[in-house]
Every structure is written in structure tokens, then in C-alpha cells.
Amino acid sequence: MPTPTPAAREVGRRIATIRRARRMTQADLARASFVSLPMIKAIERGVRTPSDDTLDSISAALTVDPSHIVTGSTRTDSRVHASIPAISAAIAALDIPTDDPPRPLYELSEAVTQLTECRLGAQYARIAEHAPQLLTRSLAALHHGTGADRLRAAQLLAATARSADAVAYKFGHRDLSARLIDLMRWAASQTEDRIAQATAAYVRTETFFAARAHAQGLAALEQAIDASPSPVGRDTSAARGALHMRAAVIAGRADDSDAAEQHLAEARRLGDVLPEDSYEGTRFGPDSVRAHEVSVAVSLGRDHIQAALDVADEWTPPDSMPAERRSGFWIELARAQVWAGRPDEAFESLKVARFIAPQHTREHPWAREAAATIRRLKRADAESLTAFTEWIGAV
Template identity: 45%
Template sequence: MAARPLSPLAAAREAAGYTQEHLATTLKVERTTIGRWERGVQSPQPWQRRGLAAALRVSLEELDDLLRQTLRHPAAPVGTSALVPSQTSPVPAPAAQDTHVDGPVPEVDVIHAAIPRLRRALDRLDLPDDGPTRSPADLRGEIVRASDDRLQSRYGSLARRLPELIAELARAGQLGDAADRRQAAALLTLALRAADGVAFKFGYLDLSARLIDLMRSAAQIAEDPLLLAAVAYVRTETFFATGDLDTAARALELAADQVPVLGTASSSAAFGALHMRAAVVAGRAGKADLAADHLREARHAAAAVPEGIYQGTAFGPASLRIHELAVAVELRDPLGIERAATWHPPSELPAERRSHYYIELARALLALGHHEDAYLCLQAARQAAPEHTRTHPQVRQSLSALLRTHSAPSSGLLDLAAWARAR
């Protein structure tokens, strides 16, 4: 039987971790009833909606919205594979992909379906729901896993787990003594950072700004200056979005000045990462001398630490090389670009970092007129981190430029452009 895509209601079910059979058992209905709801051929009765909303972890108003979307855009009839774009997503729907009725929902749909649950978890940070709270060691393990998912571009896995993890960390912050609460706040800061990785990349800029504010508050409760440095690093996204480069530069320089004495690898990495980020800001502002100064500071710090993940940020000699390329691209420096192009990121670097390198290199090569090399770099970025590449605005810009410069684009370029939703 031909495959068909699933509806917004089905995506919400998948995001909540239910199969059709499991949800039917929970609600004491037939599995075929769930299927009819998800295909938009029947709606839940009024007395069934409260239980369905509770199972999906959405409010009754959010459930009504999901049902309206499903009725407007039901799953395609059997034998077709057309996808209808979501009316509530801030970014376009993905290219058509077939999934069996009981198969996995496309990752992008899982992410959009999980965003209301994430917002609600943030609304309740000071009033978390009752529930189990694992030990600090177990929660640290969950944070390591969440950070790894973000850095490896596994956004669907993150979106499924983060609302409950954030709620659990909020409960942990209300237990124990002052030291326990500081530890819970530190873990919450990193969980919020992982959430921002999803929100920012998928176009929820208002949610990203809110998450960054909450990160700052949690880091202050944790009383950890290195976490505050990590928040300053992430906060640059807000200034990039508004084009306020002067404020971005001031914030990064102030944060670097407040990093503790560089006596440990963690403090050196925090200091170096801030200067690495500040170099990109200066490059975007066209301030070549200032960018060079920041890169010098970052190189000095990178020489003292191994490549690794520090407070959620990848830093070390390889990460610095990627940012050196970004600065050369911002400054339109052909020699700097050529130097950077002779190097390739090692496979042990996080997928997001590797894809970022190839995305920047593609943009640089395109500006230099090396169109085929630019296309190959975008393919390499896709291979390294598909969802990061697909959601990156520079990828769509580069592909659009490549399409304009080719009177007869290759099938590979057309397929890549369709996958990334470039025009």
C-alpha cells in the first residue's frame, strides 16, 4: 500500500511519545477511532477531548487548534504523497516525504508540534507540575545527552524530551539546600540552552529571546561565572537578529573581562569562545583590525586547551579554525578564505560545527565564482548535519544564487534546492 503523510494531530501524538495503539488504550477507544481523528474524517466527542488534551500534554485551546488544522489539512488519501504546509509553522514545510500511517513523523513536524509543550514548561518554571525528580547525577547525564543532541543536530530528539526535562529541573530547583538549588539552576541553564538551539534554528525568535533571558536568570542563581559567559556567547544571536552589532561587541567584551583567572581549561575555553564570537561580530561590522585582535586572544586560549565541549560550547583549535573562516568570509578576504579552504574539519568535531564550516565555505566560494565547489560544500554540510543545514538561511541564499547563475541546473542542484526549500 502506498505511504501517506500524517496530520498535525498525529504529529502531536508522536511528539508526546504515543503510538496509535497506546493512545487508544489510554483513552479507552478503538485504534481505528484514533486513525479517523488523525485523518480529519471524525472529531473527538466533547467528553473525549479533555482526556486527549491531557495525553498530548496540550491545553484544550491548543487541542482545538490542532483539530482545526487537521480538518483543514487532513492526511492525503492513500496512494498520494503530497504534504500540505503547516499553517502555524514559522518556516516552510519540508519537501515531501512519505511515511506510513504508523511510521515516524518527519522530524520538522515533531519539532513544531513540541513547541507549545516547551512554552508551557517555561510558563510553569516557578510552579512546576508534581512528578518524579531524579538524582543530580541522573539529571547531569540527561543534560550531557541534551547538549550532545544539540551539537549533533538531533533536534527532533531534543524537542521530544526537553519540556519534561525542564519541568523536572524546575522541581529539582525547589528541593534540597542552597547548594542543591544552585546545582539544579546550573543544569537548567544548559537545558534552556539546548532548547534555544531548537527555537532559534526553526524560526521561533520570540521564544529564543525568552529562553536566553531565562538562561541568564538561571545562571545568576547558579552563581557560576563560566555559565554566565556561555549565556553571553549565546545572547549574540539576539543581536545578530536585530543587526545591533555594537551592542553585541560590548556584551561579549564585558563578559570576557568577567571570566575568572585563566587557570583552568574551562575558564580558558570560556574566555577564548567569547573572543572567537567577538571576532565574527567585528568581521560582520567590517572592523578587520578588531577582528584580528579577538582572533589573537582566541588562539592564545585555544593553545592551552584540548578541543572539547565546555559549558555547552565547542571550543579548541578546530572550532577556532571554523571561526577564522567565518571572519574571512565576513571581511571578504580572499587570502583568508583560501587559507581556510585548505583545511577540513575532523570527523570528531560536533556535526553542527562541521556543517557550519561547509556552509561558510560555500558562501565564500560562491562569492569567488567557484560555483561547483560551493555546491559540493553544501552537499558536505547536508551530510554532516542535515537539519542544521536545512534550516540555515545562508544555505537557501547560496542555493538561490546558484540557481540564478545556472541556465540549466543539474539534477543534483535542483534536488538539493528542493530539499532546502530554496528558490
């Protein structure tokens, strides 16, 4: 019998931990991943190392990115970067109809929904794998569709472009991100759906964050709020509330505390009457507003960090919140804790962020900055800190 190696044991331990958290038996995981039960057992014992294909299958069944299982691996990084030319090619000829017959909309809709779930779960490798083909198929459906089918195809294209943008933006391909956002905005304009257009305005803010054009971004969001549908129902209230949350954060970056508080107060008002839910893939509700209170406080700078610490003292994101947003909360809290002179607490927050969404944490500049600062403050400290800073690229 093969002797387990430390690396294989660690991979097996992580798979078993995530499986139990999902309340799955080994047999359940075997069925969901299409991997034999003896193989699952051997992997969890550490006597077998999963191949790339097996790891992908297990990760998909557990709804996590492969990097959540093989934390030190750069597989996700390399697969994402390798997919960028294909994503770019898929949208290069967006205005040229193809001769390929479009897939049935119900099939396309199911695939786009799965891609959106990958985005919310920070499963970037899976997005990278499927986004090029889904962009091509969504464009084909739009070009060939008429009437209600064309409107639906435009919605699916906008959602696909948003998921692809999550990969491009998080991994530093800002030019491609801007092109995908333009595609999303164009597709949203074809839907005749003002909620889809509000969603596109929400995502467009990334271009202002990237350019550090925070005042202009705030102005654009306030225009989008004015153009959004009246908050008379659940979806329209969530659409406007999400825009107010985003406006509060970018107002903080613009050092406009009055605007930040006004938008945050409006988001609270709308969030208090809604259950935590999502519209078009954007989460909104009381918990999302609480998470953004930390974002706003950190965006406003060191003089406002107590507000972030106060939120964390009485509330933490529930497991039902999308992984990317939960991870972002802990990263922003770590930044506040570093500023407050609490490096030990900050390191614990970064470790929680990594556990929730490893690749999101690894690619986040604030996480890298916080880790580097903690390492400087505690240079002779635990080996685990050194390993973390090496993993995140802060040394």
C-alpha cells in the same frame, strides 16, 4: 518477497552507510536500537520501510537526526514546530514551584547530558521531543533544591534551556529563543559559577544576531570577557577563548575588522595551549578557532573571502568536531566560494554540510541563499542541483 522501492533502497543505503561509519555490525545496530536483526537487514536491503518509531530508534542508536536518514522528509520540521507550544508552556510558570517531587539529580544529569549531545549533533527532533519535560523537571529540581543540590539544579536548567534554544533559534521561533536565553542567563546567575555565566553570555549573542544589533552585541561580549574568570586553567581558558571567538564573528558582522582580528588573535593564543575540548557544551580549541577564522572572514564580507579560502585549502574540520559546527564551516565556505565565482565548489561544500547535519543545513539562511545563487548561475545544470535547491527551499 516485497519488491524494493527506490525510496526504501535509499533509506536502507543511508542506514547501512552510517552504521559502517560508526563501525557497527547489523547485530550491533539491532541491539542498540531495540529493533530485531531481521528487520534491520530487511530495511537495509530496501524491502521494508521503517515506521516513525523504528526510524527514531535507529536514528538514536546511530546518533543522527532522522532527517539524516530520510533527507527529503519534513518529519523533523513538523515535530519541532509541534513541540514549540510545549516548550513555551514549560517555562511560562518558571517562578511558580510545583507540588511534583523532583527527580534524583543523577537521573536528571544523565538526561541533560544526552540532550546536550543531541544539540552538538544537530539532532533537533530528539531535542524537541525531550526538552519540554526536562525543562519542567529542571525547574522543579531548582525550586525544591537547597545548598549544593540547588546549585547543580541551576546548572542543569541552564544547559537544558540552551539545548531547547537551539531548536527555537534554528527554526525561526525568535521570541521563544529570547525567552529561553533569558531563562538560561537567570539560571546561570543562580549557579555562582562564572564559567556558566560566560556560557550564557556566549549564547545571548544570538539575540544580537537576530536583531542585527552587531555593535551592541560586540559590546555585550566584551563586557562578558572582562567579567569572565582569569584564564589560569583549562576550563577558564576555554570559557574566555570561546567568548573571544564569538566576539570576533560579531565584530566582523559589525564591519569592525580591527576588533575582529584582535579577538581572533586572542582566541588563537588561548586555543594553541589547549586540546580541542568542551566546557559546558561549547567546543573550544585549535580546530574551533580555525573554523571561526572562516566565519570571521565571511562575516567581514567579500573583500575578505581569500582568507576563508586559504583556511579551507590547508584544513578541514575533523570528524571529532560537533556536527553543527562542522556543517557551519562548510556552509560558510560555500558562501565564500559563491562570492569567489566557484559555484561548482560551493555546491560540493553544501552537499558536505547536508551530509554532516541535514536539518542544520536546511534551516540555515546562508545555505539557502548560496543554493539559490548557484541555481541561478547554473540553471541548465545537473538534476542533482535542482533536487538540492528544492530540498532546501531555495526555489
